[in-house]
Amino acid sequence: MFVTVLILLACPLWVWAQESAASPAEVSAPMETPDADAAAVPATPLLTAAPTPAVREVSWLKLPRNIIQDQRTIWLSPLKLKEPRYWIPTAALLGVTVGLLELDPKEGHYFRNTHFFNPYNNVFAGTTTSRAMWVFPFAFYGAGLVFKDSKMKSTALLVGEAVADSEILTTIAKDIDRRKRPQDLPANADFYSNTWFVGKGGGVQSNGSFPSGHTIAAFSTATIIAHRYGNHKWVPYVAYGTAALVAFSRLTLSSHWGSDVFVGGVLGYTISRFAVLHE
Numbered sequence: 001m002f003v004t005v006l007i008l009l010a011c012p013l014w015v016w017a018q019e020s021a022a023s024p025a026e027v028s029a030p031m032e033t034p035d036a037d038a039a040a041v042p043a044t045p046l047l048t049a050a051p052t053p054a055v056r057e058v059s060w061l062k063l064p065r066n067i068i069q070d071q072r073t074i075w076l077s078p079l080k081l082k083e084p085r086y087w088i089p090t091a092a093l094l095g096v097t098v099g100l101l102e103l104d105p106k107e108g109h110y111f112r113n114t115h116f117f118n119p120y121n122n123v124f125a126g127t128t129t130s131r132a133m134w135v136f137p138f139a140f141y142g143a144g145l146v147f148k149d150s151k152m153k154s155t156a157l158l159v160g161e162a163v164a165d166s167e168i169l170t171t172i173a174k175d176i177d178r179r180k181r182p183q184d185l186p187a188n189a190d191f192y193s194n195t196w197f198v199g200k201g202g203g204v205q206s207n208g209s210f211p212s213g214h215t216i217a218a219f220s221t222a223t224i225i226a227h228r229y230g231n232h233k234w235v236p237y238v239a240y241g242t243a244a245l246v247a248f249s250r251l252t253l254s255s256h257w258g259s260d261v262f263v264g265g266v267l268g269y270t271i272s273r274f275a276v277l278h279e
Contacts, residue, residue, distance in 0.1 A: 124249035174208030219268030
C-alpha cells in the first residue's frame with residue numbers, strides 16, 4: 001500500500017510534466033492570416049519564433065516560499081488521478097515497481113555476496129557521492145559569482161530547491177516504511193523474508209530504505225541541469241549518466257534494493273521537472 005502511495009505521487013507529476021512540456025509547441029502553431037494586407041507584411045523573428053517558456057523566479061529569499069509551494073504540489077498530485085488520462089501511466093509505473101519488488105530478493109542476494117564491484121564501490125562510495133551532491137550546488141553558485149553568470153546562480157538555487165524537495169519526501173517516506181536495506185541482512189540470510197516496517201523507527205531519522213535518497217537527489221540535480229542547459233546536446237547525457245552511475249552504486253553497495261532505486265529516480269525526475277521547473 002505504501003509503495004502505491006509513492007507511485008501515486010510520482011505518476012501524476014510525470015504525466016503533468018509531459019503535458020506541460022508539450023504546450024509550447026501547441027502555442028507556437030502557425031496562425032491564419034486574417035486578410036491579404038496582413039499576409040503582405042513580412043514575418044519577423046518576433047512573430048515566428050516559438051515562445052520561450054517563462055523561467056521560474058528564484059533567489060535566496062524566495063527559496064523557503066518556493067519549497068513550501070512545491071510540497072503542496074507534490075502531496076496534492078494524487079488528486080489528479082480523478083482524470084482518466086492518468087490511469088494508464090500510473091498502472092504502468094505500478095507494474096514496473098511490483099516487478100522490481102519481486103526481483104529484489106534475487107538482486108539483493110547477488111550484490112550482497114559478490115566482490116566483483118569493489119573497485120567501482122571505492123569510487124562511488126556512499127559518503128563520497130553524498131558529499132558531492134551537497135557540494136555541487138554551492139560550487140556551481142560560486143562559479144556563477146566568479147563569472148558573473150546569473151543563469152549559473154539561478155540554476156544552482158533550483159538544484160538546491162529540487163534536492164530539498166526530494167529529501168523532505170524521502171525522509172518522511174523512509175520514517176514510515178522502515179524497510180531494511182540489503183546490507184542489514186547477513187550474506188547467507190533469507191532475502192525473501194519481510195523487510196518492510198521492521199527497521200528502527202522514532203523521530204526524523206530517515207532509517208528506511210525506500211526510496212533511495214542518493215538516487216532521488218542525483219536525478220533531481222540531473223534533471224535541473226539537463227533542462228537548463230539542454231541546448232548543449234552533451235549535457236543531458238552527462239547529467240543523467242552520472243545520476244545513473246550513482247543509482248547503480250546503491251545496488252552494488254547493497255545500500256538499496258532495485259525498487260528503491262527505480263522509484264527514487266522517477267520521483268527525482270518528476271519533482272524537478274514539474275514541481276520545481278514548472279515546465
